[in-house]
Amino acid sequence: MPAFNIDDMLREYRVTSPYGPRKDPITGASETFHTGVDLVKAHRAPIRAFVDGTITHAKIGVSGTGYGGFGIVVAVRDKNGYTHMYAHLDDVSVHVGDMVQRGDVVGHQGSTGRSTGSHLHYEVRRRGYGTHTDPIAYLREYYPVSKPDAPTPELAEKAEEDVMKAIEAWKLELADKAIDSLAVKKLLQNADEWKARLRKEPQKVLEDLPWLLFVMVDRATNGGGK
Structure with missing residues (x-):
């Protein structure tokens, strides 16, 4: 009530x-x-x-x-x-x-x-x-206005988990877009393999992706390190 x-x-x-x-x-x-x-x-x-x-x-x-x-x-x-x-x-x-x-x-x-x-x-x-x-x-x-009850620890933990899942999904979406962008620019030949790996070991791929981007851009701008 x-x-x-x-x-x-x-x-x-x-x-x-x-x-x-x-x-x-x-x-x-x-x-x-x-x-x-x-x-x-x-x-x-x-x-x-x-x-x-x-x-x-x-x-x-x-x-x-x-x-x-x-x-x-x-x-x-x-x-x-x-x-x-x-x-x-x-x-x-x-x-x-x-x-x-x-x-x-x-x-x-x-x-x-x-x-x-x-x-x-x-x-x-x-x-x-x-x-x-x-x-x-x-x-x-x-008649003081009552404050809503504080969430239970279980609800708070569930909410935190939901937020983290949403963040992870957002990271994966960005990673997909980054891989597609590299493929379109012909800086990445095996885009499908990267996407498949992204689904199997997302954390490892997300850690590797910044380095991959750096290497690909360096190759494109410096002619492969010549």
Whole structure:
């Protein structure tokens, strides 16, 4: 089964406001910090949990709970004790105490609370209010991309053997071409014998061939050593 990649889930959304400093969309103040990431599908589209966990909040957020101003909120506590907040929902599909798995629907995209339009405000808190962390970076750490298994020694040895065989075949092909070239230039009279020997004792022929080439070229250029 292929390893899970969180980016496959994130591709369902369009990011309209990332985590970090930004201009407040309601007040226009420039010195604000966006504590989550705004993700958009379509109004009332199902919102699915990014992680397994326990539902700790599933209703409209009120002042003093850490969810005030975020409208209808579902909060999920993961295995590390971090809280994943799904905010501005149109409704909820879960109850406090429920166990959810990644991909389960927790609610539907909405625009409740302090919002300028239908979207999901997704936030990850290490403990409580004010302890936010980059949610996308956290998910990528939470679901590390697995590396392929290293080949076994047997497979590595087989691969090396295959490479060496390919190299030897390439050497033989070059040797054949060299013999043919010498024969065409009439520098070698017994080409077929050399090719037959090449098949019987390739290593010896490959060792002899450079010397043969040298001798043949020397004869051709120096008139046989006169």
